[in-house]
Amino acid sequence: MTGSAASPSFRLAYVPGVTPGKWVRIWQERLPDIPLELLAVSAAEASGVLRDCTADAALVRLPVDRTVFSAIPLYTETxxxxxxxxxxxxxxxxxxxxxxxxxxxxxxxxxxxxxxxxxxxxxxxxxxxxxxxxxxxxxxxxxxxxxxxxxxxxxxxxxxxxxxxxxxQSGVALCWPEDATTELVEDFIGIVRGRTVNSTRGRVQAPAQTQPERKRAEPKGGARKPAPGKGARGGAGGTRGGSGGSQSPRRGKPRRRS
The missing domain is CATH 3.40.190.10 (Periplasmic binding protein-like II)
Known part of the structure; x- marks a missing residue:
């Protein structure tokens, strides 16, 4: 229902008065390799094009038959x-x-x-x-x-x-057959709900950071090595002969007895 495996497409029907332009532009930005085909239908024809798979989803006016279709209300008109x-x-x-x-x-x-x-x-x-x-x-x-x-x-x-x-008042909704919730339908749901491209609920996501990229982002060898003169023993300047901070006890000559 989303075209052949070699050339998928998404077919969106819409009724008079509904303007899908904003969502279509977002689709073209996120899924440039998958054409979105628009189909203008009358309010009475909307359910028919979904039942016979002429369209994958439709922007319709409520109510719809909820025993057959899933629907996400989008807005209500004056x-x-x-x-x-x-x-x-x-x-x-x-x-x-x-x-x-x-x-x-x-x-x-x-x-x-x-x-x-x-x-x-x-x-x-x-x-x-x-x-x-x-x-x-x-x-x-x-x-x-x-x-x-x-x-x-x-x-x-x-x-x-x-x-x-x-x-x-008339409510407008995104509607699709309940038994045909395809991956492309999920993509369009994410768009009309305002999900970002990185949303974990959306199928289309930005590429994850690769292992080599993560390694380059971390200091070599994991934890940062202490700078010279700032070893773990004795705290800052804790090496022997260092200046500042706590130092090791002096080992000078013993005092002469009187």
């Missing part, structure tokens, strides 16, 4: 309401779902927010995609609540957005 530039909502810095009660709020079929009940008035039909819903917002048909990254992805000069303080 939800925003996308509105025309001249909408009354733009007068506030943030809004609540109650503030949207009198507006038509579009609920596309690929909506990634887990609503118990979507806010506002329902549209006559649900748009097929978020991109279709954005076009309807621009046409003045209704408003749209999405994760902030999707509002940025579908940016238009005639639209803006405001945070919705009590809307469900």
């Amino acid at each position: 939800s925003v309401v996308l509105v025309p530039q001249d909408h009354v909502v733009t007068a506030a810095d943030e809004v609540s779902t109650e503030d949207l009660a009198d507006d038509v709020v579009l609920h596309p079929l690929d909506d990634v927010l887990d609503w118990e009940r979507p806010p506002g008035q329902p549209a006559l039909e649900r748009p097929a995609t978020t991109a279709d819903a954005v076009d309807l917002v621009a046409a003045g048909i209704g408003l749209l609540v999405v994760p902030q990254s999707l509002a940025r992805l579908h940016h238009r000069k005639d639209l803006t957005y405001r945070p919705v303080v009590d809307a469900p």
Whole structure:
């Protein structure tokens, strides 16, 4: 699932709004000989490309089926309401779902927010995609609540957005099949978790210091030899005739008896 033994590669799928660029750059620095292939998929397609091994791992929106997939939550996004530039909502810095009660709020079929009940008035039909819903917002048909990254992805000069303080939020996670935790998957896990290249938990590590290098780093013969005049006997200057410190007793001529 990481390519042939002769030419391994790592295939990473990602859903709209997720930007894997930072992690891809780190991968290329640490593993320049192993290509990382990016695969853009819709939120609905993400689990399928993992099940059929089209991708080794994916950056997805939660929730995922934890009986099949392992997942590491990475971050949670703010939800925003996308509105025309001249909408009354733009007068506030943030809004609540109650503030949207009198507006038509579009609920596309690929909506990634887990609503118990979507806010506002329902549209006559649900748009097929978020991109279709954005076009309807621009046409003045209704408003749209999405994760902030999707509002940025579908940016238009005639639209803006405001945070919705009590809307469900979308969590983004790294996900992979539980029974396919390969060494390359472990490498990518280390990258998204911010492990350094020398981390003992990461597979890719800096070369250990070799035995000859360790020998060169140590003084020859192990412990440092004492400098001349500083032998072990008698402490500093403990050799016979030395100056300073404690010395051996003098052996002069005996005194003449009177």
